[in-house]
Amino acid sequence: MALVKIKVCGITNVEDAMAAIDMGADLLGFNFYRESPRYLDAADALDIINKIPTFVDTAGVFVNPSMEELREIVELGFLNWVQLHGDEDPDFCDSLRYMNCRTIKAIRVKSQEDIKRAKDYYTDAVLFDAYHPNYYGGTGETFDWRLIDDLNRRVFLAGGLDPDNAEDAVSVGVYGIDVCSGIESSPGKKDLNEMKRFFDNIRHLVN
Numbered sequence: 200m201a202l203v204k205i206k207v208c209g210i211t212n213v214e215d216a217m218a219a220i221d222m223g224a225d226l227l228g229f230n231f232y233r234e235s236p237r238y239l240d241a242a243d244a245l246d247i248i249n250k251i252p253t254f255v256d257t258a259g260v261f262v263n264p265s266m267e268e269l270r271e272i273v274e275l276g277f278l279n280w281v282q283l284h285g286d287e288d289p290d291f292c293d294s295l296r297y298m299n300c301r302t303i304k305a306i307r308v309k310s311q312e313d314i315k316r317a318k319d320y321y322t323d324a325v326l327f328d329a330y331h332p333n334y335y336g337g338t339g340e341t342f343d344w345r346l347i348d349d350l351n352r353r354v355f356l357a358g359g360l361d362p363d364n365a366e367d368a369v370s371v372g373v374y375g376i377d378v379c380s381g382i383e384s385s386p387g388k389k390d391l392n393e394m395k396r397f398f399d400n401i402r403h404l405v406n
């Protein structure tokens with residue numbers, strides 16, 4: 200697949216990882232936020248990553264991690280990207296610059312002001328997700344994608360993507376789209392039929 204990167208997030212097992220790769224995923228996301236129903240520890244993530252082809256990128260999702268926690272996992276060397284999905288400020292994100300990993304700052308969008316905040320982050324990419332008052336992510340909620348106004352940097356579009364809105368998401372023209380709960384049968388387990396439908400519905404746009 201080309202032009203738009205497809206990130207399948209919340210991977211917790213080899214079967215889902217392999218299916219996502221076979222269908223055309225460019226990045227797989229592993230969630231290291233302990234309160235997530237998609238949480239897995241570094242050893243479990245490494246176990247999955249050791250069983251999949253090396254040509255797919257891997258991202259670790261963190262929420263307000265300490266620098267020590269981040270460093271411990273990044274130094275294991277199996278992550279290509281760190282996705283900061285909490286309230287991390289620009290200075291914290293800047294201090295990751297010397298880690299051997301690309302960075303994605305997730306911003307939860309309530310209004311245009313949140314989109315504007317992206318310019319404060321000199322990360323390799325930003326990810327826009329829907330705002331929810333009680334959860335940091337993985338909510339299945341969408342936001343108004345028309346608010347996205349700067350496509351001159353790497354932007355991932357996330358939040359409530361599913362097989363039925365995937366085509367519209369690609370049409371926004373972002374660098375990458377991120378799907379998680381919208382192709383699950385239960386939190387942490389992908390529904391492979393829905394995953395197939397997701398990829399089938401965008402194949403004509405991205406090939």
Ligand SMILES: O=C(O)c1ccccc1N[C@@H]1O[C@H](COP(=O)(O)O)[C@@H](O)[C@H]1O
Nearest residue numbers: 208235335336337338339358359379380
């Ligand atoms: O999945 C979670 O539980 C989660 C928890 C805390 C931060 C981020 C989380 N998930 C990420 O949120 C976006 C959007 O998810 P969805 O498509 O709305 O389900 C995605 O990057 C998830 O990996």
